[in-house]
Amino acid sequence: MGQQLLILGGKVIDVRAPVGSHARIVSVSTNAALPIPLRPSRAFLVKGATIPDGFGHYIFLESTDRGIPPLPDGAEFTVLPRNYAYLGDGDIIRISPADAAVRVLFRASSSHNSFLVTEQCNHYCLMCSQPPKRGDDSWIIRDIERAIPLIPKATPELGFTGGEPTLAGEQFLSLLRLAKNHLPRTSVHVLSNGRAFKDYRFARQYADIGHPDIMIGIPLYSDVAPLHDYIVQSNGAFDETIQGILNLKQLQQQVEIRVVIHQQSLPRLTQLCEFLARNLLFVDHVALMGLEMTGFTKANLESLWVDPFDYKDKLSEAVGVLEKAGMNVSLYNHQLCLVNNDVHPYYRKSISDWKNEYAPECDGCARTNECGGFFSSAMQVRYSRHIAPFSPNKR
Amino acid sequence: MSKFLDKGAFLPPSDYKLLPLKFDRLSHGQYVITNFVGEYLVIADDDLHNLIAHTLTPSAAIYPDLLAKHFVYAPGQQAPLQLLALKARTKYARLANFTNLHIFVVTLRCDHSCPYCQVSRQSEDRAAFDMTTEVADKAIEFVFRSPSPAIKVEFQGGEPLLNFEMVKYVVRGTKEKNKVFQRDLQFVIATTLSLLTDEILAFCAEHDVYLSSSLDGPEDLHNANRPRPGRDSHQKFVAGLEKARGALGYDRISALMTTTDKSLPRVKEIIDEYLRLGFGGIFLRALSPYGFAIKTKKFASYDTAEWLNFYKEGLAYIIELNRAGIPFVEYYASIILTKMLTPADPGFVDLMSPSGAGIAAIVFNYDGAVYPSDESRMLAEMDDYKFRLGHLLENSYEEIILSDVLMDALETTYTGSVPMCADCAFEPYCGADPVYHYATQGDMVGRKPESPFCHRNMEVFKHLIELMRDDAEVRRIFYGWANNC
Numbered sequence: 001m002g003q004q005l006l007i008l009g010g011k012v013i014d015v016r017a018p019v020g021s022h023a024r025i026v027s028v029s030t031n032a033a034l035p036i037p038l039r040p041s042r043a044f045l046v047k048g049a050t051i052p053d054g055f056g057h058y059i060f061l062e063s064t065d066r067g068i069p070p071l072p073d074g075a076e077f078t079v080l081p082r083n084y085a086y087l088g089d090g091d092i093i094r095i096s097p098a099d100a101a102v103r104v105l106f107r108a109s110s111s112h113n114s115f116l117v118t119e120q121c122n123h124y125c126l127m128c129s130q131p132p133k134r135g136d137d138s139w140i141i142r143d144i145e146r147a148i149p150l151i152p153k154a155t156p157e158l159g160f161t162g163g164e165p166t167l168a169g170e171q172f173l174s175l176l177r178l179a180k181n182h183l184p185r186t187s188v189h190v191l192s193n194g195r196a197f198k199d200y201r202f203a204r205q206y207a208d209i210g211h212p213d214i215m216i217g218i219p220l221y222s223d224v225a226p227l228h229d230y231i232v233q234s235n236g237a238f239d240e241t242i243q244g245i246l247n248l249k250q251l252q253q254q255v256e257i258r259v260v261i262h263q264q265s266l267p268r269l270t271q272l273c274e275f276l277a278r279n280l281l282f283v284d285h286v287a288l289m290g291l292e293m294t295g296f297t298k299a300n301l302e303s304l305w306v307d308p309f310d311y312k313d314k315l316s317e318a319v320g321v322l323e324k325a326g327m328n329v330s331l332y333n334h335q336l337c338l339v340n341n342d343v344h345p346y347y348r349k350s351i352s353d354w355k356n357e358y359a360p361e362c363d364g365c366a367r368t369n370e371c372g373g374f375f376s377s378a379m380q381v382r383y384s385r386h387i388a389p390f391s392p393n394k395r
Numbered sequence: 396m397s398k399f400l401d402k403g404a405f406l407p408p409s410d411y412k413l414l415p416l417k418f419d420r421l422s423h424g425q426y427v428i429t430n431f432v433g434e435y436l437v438i439a440d441d442d443l444h445n446l447i448a449h450t451l452t453p454s455a456a457i458y459p460d461l462l463a464k465h466f467v468y469a470p471g472q473q474a475p476l477q478l479l480a481l482k483a484r485t486k487y488a489r490l491a492n493f494t495n496l497h498i499f500v501v502t503l504r505c506d507h508s509c510p511y512c513q514v515s516r517q518s519e520d521r522a523a524f525d526m527t528t529e530v531a532d533k534a535i536e537f538v539f540r541s542p543s544p545a546i547k548v549e550f551q552g553g554e555p556l557l558n559f560e561m562v563k564y565v566v567r568g569t570k571e572k573n574k575v576f577q578r579d580l581q582f583v584i585a586t587t588l589s590l591l592t593d594e595i596l597a598f599c600a601e602h603d604v605y606l607s608s609s610l611d612g613p614e615d616l617h618n619a620n621r622p623r624p625g626r627d628s629h630q631k632f633v634a635g636l637e638k639a640r641g642a643l644g645y646d647r648i649s650a651l652m653t654t655t656d657k658s659l660p661r662v663k664e665i666i667d668e669y670l671r672l673g674f675g676g677i678f679l680r681a682l683s684p685y686g687f688a689i690k691t692k693k694f695a696s697y698d699t700a701e702w703l704n705f706y707k708e709g710l711a712y713i714i715e716l717n718r719a720g721i722p723f724v725e726y727y728a729s730i731i732l733t734k735m736l737t738p739a740d741p742g743f744v745d746l747m748s749p750s751g752a753g754i755a756a757i758v759f760n761y762d763g764a765v766y767p768s769d770e771s772r773m774l775a776e777m778d779d780y781k782f783r784l785g786h787l788l789e790n791s792y793e794e795i796i797l798s799d800v801l802m803d804a805l806e807t808t809y810t811g812s813v814p815m816c817a818d819c820a821f822e823p824y825c826g827a828d829p830v831y832h833y834a835t836q837g838d839m840v841g842r843k844p845e846s847p848f849c850h851r852n853m854e855v856f857k858h859l860i861e862l863m864r865d866d867a868e869v870r871r872i873f874y875g876w877a878n879n880c
Contacts, residue, residue, distance in 0.1 A: 126399060223463040225472065230405035242474035246481070268459065275463050278434065278738055279478045300399065320871065324878045325737065 006086060009103035013062050013079040017097040024076075025105065025143060026057055027150040028091040043078075043095075045087055057095070061085055078102065090152045094143060105147045113151075114159030114189075115144045117172055121164040123193050124233035125219075127262055127304050129295040132163055141171050148178045151186070159189045166196035173205055180211045187213040191258075194218035195237065197244030207251035215254040215284065218245060221265045223275035231264050249282055256285040262304040266311055273318045277325035286322055288315070289350075290333035293381035301382065308338040309386035316340045336371035337388050348372070365389030406453040411467040414479065418443060419820035419857070427860050431811075432482035433734045433823035434464040437864045485738045486823075490749070494541040495742070496756035498549045498769060499534060499565055501526045502558035503761055503776075506589055507623045511655060511682060514776045515553050525558050526761040533787035534759040535568045540792045545579040549607070551758075551769065556590040559598075566602050583607050587621070588635025588648075589628060596642040606639055608632065610650040610672070612658060612665035620655055636672060650674060654682050659701055662709035666723075670716070676724030676879075679709050681851060699847045703854050714862075717872045728859055729876040734824045735859070736877035744768065746826035746852075748810040753784065753801045763787040765795050767804065770830045781833060804829040808839050815843045821856040825849075 017024070029042040032052045043057035051058070051069060058077040060068060061084060071077060078095050080087075080102060087093070090108030095101075106113050118140060121132035151158070158179060165172050179188055188211060197203040218241060222228040225238035248255050257276060261269060269288075276286060290308060291297060297304055308315075315331070320342070322329040331343055332350035339347060349372040356373040358365075365371070367390040374383055418428045418438075426443045429435045438446070438457060445451040446467070451458060461467045468475035489495075503524040505515035516524050538546060548569055550562050566582055573580050582604040599606065610632060611617040617629040639648045650669070652658075658665060662679070669677045681702050709725065716723045730743045744751030753767030763786050766772040771782030782804070785795040795801075808827035810816035816825070831848050832841030843849040863870040 124399070224407070224459045225462065225469065225474075226402075226405045226407045227459070230400075230402050233400055235405065239472045239474045243477060246474075246477055268463075271460070271463055278736075279482065281738055296399075317871070321874065324874050326878060 007081075007083045010081070010101065012095070012100050012102050013081060015078045015095060015097045015100055017076045017095075021097055023094055023096040023098070023143075024057060025092065025094050025146040025150070028059065028087055028089060028093060029055070030089040043093070045089075059087070059093075092147050092150050094147075105143070106151055108152055108155070111157060112159070113155070113157070114161050115147070115175075116162060117141060117144065117160050117165035117175065118163040118168050120167050121162060121193075122167065122195065122234060123164065123237065125296065126231055126233065126264065126300045127260055127291055127295070127297040129292045129297065130161075130163065131295045138168070138171070141168060141175065144175055145178060148175070149182050151183055153183060153185065155183060155186045157187050157189060158183065159191065161191040164193055164196075165190060166192050166202075169196075169202075173209060176206070176209050176211060176214065180209060180214075184212065187215070189256075190214065190216045192216055192218060193232070193237065193241060194244035194248070194255075195240040197247050198240040200247050203244070203247040203251055203253075206248075207253055215256050216248060217256040217258050217287070219258045219260065220245075220272070220276075221259060222268050223272045224268070227264070227268060245280060245283065249280075254284045256287060257283050258287045258289060260289050260291060261306075261308075261311065261315070262291045263306045264304065266306055266314065269311075269314060269318045270321060273321040277321055277327060281325060281327065283327075285328045285330065287330050287332050288318065289331075292333065292375045292377060293383075294375065294377040298381055305382055307384045307386065308334055309384050312338060312340050316342050319343045319346055333372065333375070335374065335384065335387060336367055337365070337390060338384055338386060359383060359387050361387040362389055364391075366392040407458050407462060408469045409451075409453050410470060411449070411451070412470055413447070413449075413467055414465050414475065416466050417818060417820040417822065419853075421857060421861055421864070425864075427820055427857070428466060429820045429823055430465055430479070431823055432465075432479060432486055432738070434466075435735060435820075435860060436460055436464050436466065437860065482738050486740050489740060489742050490754070492543040492545075493754055494757050495543045495545055496547045496549060496744075497534075497538045497541070498551050498756060498758040499526065499531070499561075500551050500553070500758065500761045500772065501555045501561040501565070503553040504557045505553040506557065507554070507587060507621050507628060509621045509653075511620070511653060514773055521558075524553065524761060526561050526759075527763075528561075528564060530759070530761070530763040530787055531561060531565050531568065533763070535565065535572060537757075537759070537765075537787065537792055537795075538569065539572055539576050539578070543578070545581070547581045547583065549583040549585060551585045553761075554587060554590060555584050556586050556595060559595055563598060566598075566604065570602070581605065587623075587628065587632065588639065589623065589631035591635040591639060593642075596639060599639075599647075600643055604643075606643070606648045608636070608648060608650045609653065610669065610674075611652050611655070612661060613668050616657055616661060616665070617668075619657055620653065633672065640673075645673070646675075651678055652680060654680055654702065654705065659705045662705050663712050666709055666712055666716075670721075670723065675722065676726050676729070677709075677713070678726040679706050680727070681847075699851045699854075703851065703858075706855065707858060710858075710862075714869055714872060718868060722875075724876050724879055727855070728873070729879045731824050731856060731859060732873050732877035733879075736874060743826075745828055745831075746824065748808075748816075748822075748825065748827040749805045750808055750827035750829050752782075752804065752828075752830055753796075754805065759787060763789075765790075767801055768830050770834070774830070774834055782830060804839055808832070813840055813843075819853075821853055824856050825852055 026043040028045050030045050032050050036054050039054035040056045042055055043059050044055035045059045053072050058071055058075055060079045062079055062081050088109055092106035094103040094105055119133040119137050221231040228238040229235050245255055291304060319329055329346050330348045331346045332348055357376045357379055358368055358373045362368055414430060416428045416430050418426045421427050424440050426438050427435055428438055442457045465475050465479050503514055503516045504518055508517055518524055555562055582602060584604060585607045588608050611620040614629040618626050621628040636648055652665060666677055710728060713723055713725050730741050733739055733741045742755055744756050747755055756768060758766040758769055758772050760766060760772050765784045765787060766782055767784060775783055782800060784798045784801055808829040810822050810825055810827050816822050828848055829839035832846060833839045836842060863873055
C-alpha cells in the first residue's frame with residue numbers, strides 16, 4: 001500500500017569523470033533528438049538502446065541483465081541505482097565524482113521544488129523537520145546559483161527554505177535576484193522565521209528586489225511571546241518576528257503566517273487566530289498545519305503529539321475565526337477524514353509528493369484523491385487512531 | 396540531558412509594564428478591562444488588583460491574555476507598542492477620508508403624519524418646502540470637495556418621492572460630475588415606499604439606487620405609528636417592498652424601525668415581522684429625542700430602563716434564532732461588536748468620537764442651510780439654529796466646514812478628553828453625540844450621569860460583553876455579526 005517514496009540523494013553505483021573533477025550540476029535530458037549545440041550542457045538519461053552523441057554526461061540506471069552499452073569516446077557517465085528511475089527530462093542533478101554521490105536538486109514533474117539555502121538556524125524548534133547544523137555550508141548556495149539558470153522557464157513555483165535562509169544575508173538576496181532574472185514567471189515561496197526583517201534596511205533590500213510574485217512564509221506559533229519563544233527555543237523571537245512581519249507588510253510584501261498545530265500550540269490556537277484577525281489582518285495567507293513526524297518531532301513526540309481527531313472541533317473554531325475576519329486560510333498536512341465538514345473549503349492536499357503516503361486503514365477510501373494523506377514519516381512514527389475510509393456512496 | 400530548554404526558561408516577566416487600560420465592574424464580581432483600541436478582557440477582582448499593583452505572578456492564568464490583548468508588555472519589547480500604534484491608526488483611519496455621507500433633504504413634504512416625526516409637512520406648497528436646482532447645484536459642488544474616495548448620497552425628506560424630479564436631477568448631476576472626480580458613488584433614497592411607481596423603480600435600477608425604508612413592526616403597530624390617509628402605510632410598504640426587490644435586487648432595500656411606547660411590549664412580534672418579510676436583520680433603535688418627538692414628549696414617554704428591557708428581550712430572541720440556524724443580525728449590536736472584536740471602526744455617526752456629525756455625514760437642507768447631522772436640522776425645524784453651519788448660497792465650503800460651531804462641537808465633545816468619558820472603560824465603543832446632549836441637556840458635552848445616551852449605551856456594552864462571557868455559542872454568533880458591517 002502507498003506509493004514508493006522517492007530517494008533524492010545518495011551514492012552512485014559507478015561514475016566516470018576526469019580525476020579530481022568538481023561536482024557537476026546538470027540538467028537531465030531524455031530527448032535523443034536534442035539539437036547538437038544544446039547537448040554538451042546536458043546529461044542524457046539512457047533508457048533505450050539508442051545513445052546519441054555529444055552529451056556532456058550520460059546517466060544509466062543499474063541493470064542486472066546488461067552492462068553499460070558502448071559510449072562515445074571519452075564520454076563521462078554515471079550509473080545510478082534503480083530507485084532513480086523516476087528521473088525525467090528537465091530534472092537537475094548534482095553528481096560529485098570525488099565522493100561518488102548524487103543529489104537530485106530539482107524535479108521538473110513536481111510542483112514542490114524547494115532549495116534548502118542553509119542548514120544553519122537561529123531557532124531550534126521543538127518540532128523542526130530539518131534539524132539545524134552549524135558550520136560553513138555556503139557551498140550549498142553556490143550549487144543553487146548554478147542550478148537556477150538550468151531550471152525550465154515554465155516552472156510554476158520554486159521554494160527557498162532552510163535552516164533559516166536569511167542567515168545567508170546578502171547571498172540569500174542574490175539568490176532571489178537570480179531567480180527573478182532567470183525565472184521571471186516562476187512564483188517564489190520563501191520559508192523564514194522573519195526575524196531578519198526586523199532590520200528595516202534588510203526588509204527594504206528584500207522588497208527592492210522587486211520580484212513580481214514572491215511570498216514569504218513566516219511561522220507564528222502563539223499569540224504571546226513566552227509560548228512562541230519556548231516552541232522555537234529562542235528568547236526574543238516573537239518580538240522580532242512580529243516586527244519583521246510589520247516591516248514586510250509596510251513594504252507591501254506578501255506574507256503568509258504558518259502555524260504548526262501540536263500539543264504546545266493547540267491550547268492557544270483560537271487565541272492565536274483572534275490575535276491574527278485583530279493585529280495582522282493584512283497578511284496575505286494563514287496556513288494551519290499538521291505535525292510532520294520527522295526531525296526533532298520524534299525526540300519530543302510525547303510533548304508534541306495530539307491526535308487530530310481530538311482537536312477537530314478546536315480546529316473548526318480557529319478556522320471560523322479567520323474565516324469570519326475574511327482572512328485567506330488554508331489547512332495543510334491533515335487527513336480529510338479527521339476534519340469537520342465546515343473546514344473542507346480550506347482543506348488543501350498539501351503534502352509534498354515525495355513525502356506522502358496513505359495508511360492501511362485508507363484501503364477502499366473513496367476520497368484518497370482529495371486527501372493529502374500522510375507524511376511517510378507518520379507511517380513509521382505515529383498517526384491518528386481514528387483514520388476511517390470514506391465509503392464510495394457516502395460523502 | 397535534553398538539548399531543549401523547558402518552559403521555565405520562557406516565563407513572562409514579573410517586572411511587566413502596564414499599557415493604557417480602563418476598567419468597569421461587571422456582574423458576578425468580575426471586571427472588564429479595555430484598551431484604547433477597543434480590545435477587552437473579563438478579569439476577576441483579585442487579578443485586576445494584582446495587575447495594577449504589579450504583583451501578578453508569571454504563572455497567573457490570565458497573564459497570556461493580558462499580553463495578547465496588549466494590556467501589559469515585557470520591558471524592552473517593541474512589537475506590542477508597534478501593534479497598538481497600528482491598531483490606533485486603523486481605528487482612526489476613516490478620519491482622513493472625512494465626509495462620506497451627504498444627505499440631500501429634497502423636500503419636507505410627506506404623505507405620512509407620524510407623531511414622532513421631526514420635520515415633515517402636510518403641504519401642497521412646493522415652493523416653500525422643496526429644494527431648488529440652485530441649491531442642489533451648490534450641494535453637488537460641495538459633495539466633491541470631500542476627499543473621501545467613497546461618496547454616499549442619501550435623499551431624505553419628508554418623503555423624497557414627492558420631489559422625485561429633484562432626486563433625478565441630483566443623481567444625474569452627481570454622476571456627470573463624477574466622470575471627472577471618479578469617486579465610488581452610491582445613492583440611497585430614504586422612503587416609506589408608499590409612493591413607489593414603475594417609473595421610479597426603472598430610474599433606480601438604471602442608476603443603482605438603493606432604498607432605505609421604514610418598518611415599525613406588525614401591521615397594526617406600524618399603521619398606528621405611521622398614520623397616512625387610508626391608514627394603509629403597512630400594506631403600501633409590503634407591496635412596495637416586493638415590487639422593489641423584484642426590480643432592483645433583494646438586498647437593495649433595507650428597513651429601519653422606530654421604537655415607540657407602543658413597541659415596547661412587542662419586540663418579538665416586531666422581529667418576526669422582519670423575519671417574515673425576508674430581512675436578514677433588524678436595527679433595534681431607541682426613539683430619538685429630536686424635533687416633534689421632543690415637542691410632543693414622545694421620547695420621554697418611556698424611560699431608558701424600559702427600552703433596555705425591550706432591547707435585551709429582542710436580542711435574546713434573535714440569539715435564539717441564530718442558535719436554531721437562522722442567520723439574523725441585530726445591527727446595533729453588530730456595530731458595537733465590530734468595535735469590540737475587530738480592528739475596524741464601522742463609522743456609525745452616533746457612536747463616533749470625534750463626533751461623526753459634520754465630518755462623517757453632512758446635511759443639505761431643502762432651503763440651502765447646511766447642518767452637521769439629520770438630528771440638528773430637526774432642531775432647526777423647531778427654531779433652534781444652534782447647529783446651522785452656514786448656507787450653500789452664502790458661504791464657501793471652507794466657511795461651513797471650519798465654522799466655529801462645528802469646530803467647537805468636535806473639540807469639546809471628544810470622548811478622549813470629556814470628563815467621565817475619558818475614564819470610562821467603554822469609551823472605545825461609544826460616541827460623542829454633541830447634538831443629542833445639546834437637545835436634551837442644553838449643552839453639547841452634557842452631564843453624563845444624567846444622560847440617557849450614556850446610560851443606555853453603557854448597559855448595552857456591558858450586556859454584550861456579559862453575553863459573550865457566559866456563552867461560547869453567543870461568542871461565535873457575535874464574531875459573525877462583528878464582521879458583518
